[in-house]
Amino acid sequence: MITQESLLAEIARTDTQMMILLESLSDEELVVPCEPGINPPVWEAGHVAFFYEYFLLRHLYGVEPIMPGHDTVWDSFEIPHRERWEPGIVPDKTKTLTYYRQVIKETMDRLSAGNGLSDAELYLGQYVVAHQDMHLESLIWCRQTLGYAAPPWSAMLTGAETRAIVPPLPDADIAGGTYYIGMPKLDDGSKSPYFSFDNERPGFELAIASFSLSRTLVSQGEFLEFVEDLGYERPEFWSAGGRYWLRKVSRSHPAYWAKRDGQWTVRRFNRIEPLTPSAPVIHVSFWEAEAYCRWSGRRLPSEYEWEAAARSAEARKFPWGNSPDSLPADLDAKHLGTAPVTAFPEGATKDGCLQMMGTAWEWTTNQYLPYDGFCVDLYAYMSTLQFGTHKTTRGGSGATSGSLIRNSYRQAYHPDRFDVFTGFRTCKDAP
Numbered sequence: 001m002i003t004q005e006s007l008l009a010e011i012a013r014t015d016t017q018m019m020i021l022l023e024s025l026s027d028e029e030l031v032v033p034c035e036p037g038i039n040p041p042v043w044e045a046g047h048v049a050f051f052y053e054y055f056l057l058r059h060l061y062g063v064e065p066i067m068p069g070h071d072t073v074w075d076s077f078e079i080p081h082r083e084r085w086e087p088g089i090v091p092d093k094t095k096t097l098t099y100y101r102q103v104i105k106e107t108m109d110r111l112s113a114g115n116g117l118s119d120a121e122l123y124l125g126q127y128v129v130a131h132q133d134m135h136l137e138s139l140i141w142c143r144q145t146l147g148y149a150a151p152p153w154s155a156m157l158t159g160a161e162t163r164a165i166v167p168p169l170p171d172a173d174i175a176g177g178t179y180y181i182g183m184p185k186l187d188d189g190s191k192s193p194y195f196s197f198d199n200e201r202p203g204f205e206l207a208i209a210s211f212s213l214s215r216t217l218v219s220q221g222e223f224l225e226f227v228e229d230l231g232y233e234r235p236e237f238w239s240a241g242g243r244y245w246l247r248k249v250s251r252s253h254p255a256y257w258a259k260r261d262g263q264w265t266v267r268r269f270n271r272i273e274p275l276t277p278s279a280p281v282i283h284v285s286f287w288e289a290e291a292y293c294r295w296s297g298r299r300l301p302s303e304y305e306w307e308a309a310a311r312s313a314e315a316r317k318f319p320w321g322n323s324p325d326s327l328p329a330d331l332d333a334k335h336l337g338t339a340p341v342t343a344f345p346e347g348a349t350k351d352g353c354l355q356m357m358g359t360a361w362e363w364t365t366n367q368y369l370p371y372d373g374f375c376v377d378l379y380a381y382m383s384t385l386q387f388g389t390h391k392t393t394r395g396g397s398g399a400t401s402g403s404l405i406r407n408s409y410r411q412a413y414h415p416d417r418f419d420v421f422t423g424f425r426t427c428k429d430a431p
């Protein structure tokens with residue numbers, strides 16, 4: 001349960017991490033090229049501050065705008081993507097970070113002023129922290145996109161032990177039955193003991209047929225077999241959408257892979273390392289995941305199958321149970337997908353599936369759509385703009401905050417995207 005104390009601690013945590021992500025880049029690195037999957041990091045700080053200001057300071061406390069006339073600069077649905085690079089439109093680093101600091105200080109002062117917080121303060125407080133958590137992840141994938149160093153606190157594994165070939169584990173059998181999907185409806189937007197986004201609500205029961213699900217994410221070693229079997233050159237494995245994407249990107253292996261002197265390498269942030277057979281394949285598009293499945297005679301799970309397997313008949317909030325305390329997973333930029341796919345056995349689901357939380361967002365077959373009875377949240381754009389055009393991914397990545405993620409959490413990515421931390425696991429129908 002969120003409390004005044006834990007909310008303040010969460011704001012301090014996200015603030016600290018965001019400052020480390022910004023301050024660990026040089027001024028030259030902060031001037032990023034205008035690419036579709038990223039934003040200028042300094043603009044992201046201003047945008048995050050605007051969320052705090054808009055929802056908490058203005059909406060709840062009636063505070064006057066702190067940077068008057070700039071709402072359309074910081075609101076991502078007002079400012080076109082390319083204008084975020086315009087010095088004449090977006091304030092410079094010093095002005096932006098002064099604004100950011102002022103907003104965070106004012107927010108902390110207000111939230112710590114009394115004894116306890118109202119339901120609205122707790123709900124909106126979690127909302128803006130969750131939004132900042134999302135931007136922490138985008139600041140991290142920006143570093144991967146541009147070949148910058150990983151976040152300073154990351155402990156990426158490089159040892160020879162991670163290069164061992166892990167024999168594939170047998171599938172987990174997921175029993176058919178009725179499973180709870182999503183989060184309970186909020187009567188007034190604030191009374192649930194667990195925070196959730198509008199796209200997770202209202203929850204519902206769903207009959208799922210039995211199926212068998214891979215206990216691990218698809219590893220680099222497994223994906224390499226597909227690559228070396230010339231999987232990218234064989235149209236029979238690619239859907240129409242996949243073939244169209246492949247023509248655009250013109251590729252015969254995952255984006256950050258390269259063959260150097262006969263050896264496969266993978267770029268992680270600013271490091272080129274040998275391909276690690278036991279590590280998960282990450283940074284693949286939906287189309288690559290789908291083609292691998294056709295090649296291997298398997299398929300992607302639906303998002304409901306994914307959630308049923310993660311929750312089990314016990315409707316667990318996390319794969320390992322209901323307690324978020326220890327988070328036995330690759331989250332919070334801890335290892336960033338460098339651990340073997342068999343790691344974190346203590347985080348397994350009831351049926352023995354590993355790393356369903358953390359490591360890589362997992363592609364599912366579903367178009368991202370609202371659940372029946374969907375009601376839009378305060379911030380109408382949080383989910384609605386992606387409905388129908390994006391695919392649902394589940395489970396969070398190694399760059400996702402442990403505070404953000406849960407079994408019911410739905411993330412939407414366009415199926416073309418490979419720059420984000422996306423991977424997948426496969427399944428098949430029960431015989």
Ligand SMILES: [Fe+2]
Nearest residue numbers: 047076131135
């Ligand atoms: Fe945002």
